[in-house]
Amino acid sequence: MHPILAWGLDVVEAVQNFFGPHMLVPMKIITFFGSEYFIFAVLPFLYWCVDRKKGAKIGIVVIVSGFLNSCLKMLFMQPRPYDFRPELGLAREDTPGLPSGHSQNSVTFWGAMLTVLPKALGWTLAITVPLLVGISRLYLGVHFPTDVFAGWAVGAFVVVAANFLERKLSGVFARTPMRFQLITVAVIAIIMNFILPSATMLSGIFLGSVVGFVLTGHKLKFATGGTAAQKALRYLIGNGIAVLVYIAPKLILGDELALGQPLVRFVRYALLGLWISYGAPWLLIKLKLMHLEKDEVSPGAAPV
Numbered sequence: 001m002h003p004i005l006a007w008g009l010d011v012v013e014a015v016q017n018f019f020g021p022h023m024l025v026p027m028k029i030i031t032f033f034g035s036e037y038f039i040f041a042v043l044p045f046l047y048w049c050v051d052r053k054k055g056a057k058i059g060i061v062v063i064v065s066g067f068l069n070s071c072l073k074m075l076f077m078q079p080r081p082y083d084f085r086p087e088l089g090l091a092r093e094d095t096p097g098l099p100s101g102h103s104q105n106s107v108t109f110w111g112a113m114l115t116v117l118p119k120a121l122g123w124t125l126a127i128t129v130p131l132l133v134g135i136s137r138l139y140l141g142v143h144f145p146t147d148v149f150a151g152w153a154v155g156a157f158v159v160v161a162a163n164f165l166e167r168k169l170s171g172v173f174a175r176t177p178m179r180f181q182l183i184t185v186a187v188i189a190i191i192m193n194f195i196l197p198s199a200t201m202l203s204g205i206f207l208g209s210v211v212g213f214v215l216t217g218h219k220l221k222f223a224t225g226g227t228a229a230q231k232a233l234r235y236l237i238g239n240g241i242a243v244l245v246y247i248a249p250k251l252i253l254g255d256e257l258a259l260g261q262p263l264v265r266f267v268r269y270a271l272l273g274l275w276i277s278y279g280a281p282w283l284l285i286k287l288k289l290m291h292l293e294k295d296e297v298s299p300g301a302a303p304v
Contacts, residue, residue, distance in 0.1 A: 005084070008144030012081050012088050015138045024090060027136040031091075034102030034133035036066065039109050044238055044276050048284070049224050049231040051116060056213040056277070057166065058112040063209065065108040065158045067192060067202045069101045072154065074196065081141045088141035100143045100151035106130040107155025112162070130155070178218050185210045193266070200262040204269030212277025221293045222281045230289050237287070238280035245275050 019027070032038055039062055047055030078098035082089025095101070110126040117125065134148040143151075173181065185207060192203035216222070226234075249268045284290040 004146055005144060008146060009081055009085055009088070011145045012138050012141050015135065016088065016090070016141070019139055023139065027139045028091070030132050031102055031136040031140060033129055034106040036105060039105060041239075044242070044280070045235050046116065047276070048234045048238060048280065048290070049226075052216070052222060052224055054116050058109070058116075059209055060213070061112050061158060061162045062105070062109055063202065063206045064162075065104060065155060066101070067196065067199070067206070068154065068158065069099060069104050069151075070196055070199045070202060072099055073097070073101070074198070078147070081144060091140040091142050093142050097143055097147045098150055099154050100134070100137050100147040102137055103130060103134045103143075103148045103151030104155040106133040107152050108158050111155065111159035178214060181214045182211060185214065197262060200266035201269040204266040205273040208270035208273025209277045212274045212279070215278050216281060220278065220281055220285070222285060222290050223293045226290065234284050234289050237289070238276070238284065241280065241283075242272060242275055245272050
């Protein structure tokens, strides 16, 4: 075994001994805040109810970060601590370990959220959440310390690169005709499929989401204001139908076909992304739970 991995096993054991067995459930809760399930539960609320443009940008950054993480995992194919010492495995994962996806997700998401949250709160969460998530991954025995460090580093790189590219390219992309924007998105999705054919869900949700963002930016610029009750209903209705979109292929085709066929996975996740980015806002406007920016009533103005 490589000396760094041997050292990592000692660190994992030390972390488990320091916190003790009674911390298993709290650590599993903490690790959830670095999972894609948590992030993709929060993103629709951010997009529908807080800030449409920032929600779209953060969604794209998170998807690209996930794709990069999957590429790096396939490149390094590094085993996990419990592959060497099974007793250290307090949880199990079905992918290689380097870099830590949860650690990378937490840095990417909360780093991107600095554009949304108040400065003090944003920086507090951007530092503490990735730190706690990284510790939880060590405690659960699913990552070496180097996996966690790499995840933090890649997540930080993605956030910095995204901010740089947005400043350089967002204006150019915005001035491009819509049909060329859609073609560009489709070409990128095809390239993603070519690079990582085993993870078509990432290219699928990228295609569906960004196509929806483009269509919304041109044809359905909705406002995210409203009462707390309206926002709650938006989230419940939008996410409720998103769950149906997600599980419908399994109900119709069965688990083996829906989960095992790359093309089916691609279409399934593309539809899910398109629903969240375009379909849900369209329906919510029809239900009068959301309205277009041009229909927004100015403060102090009488409602029409």
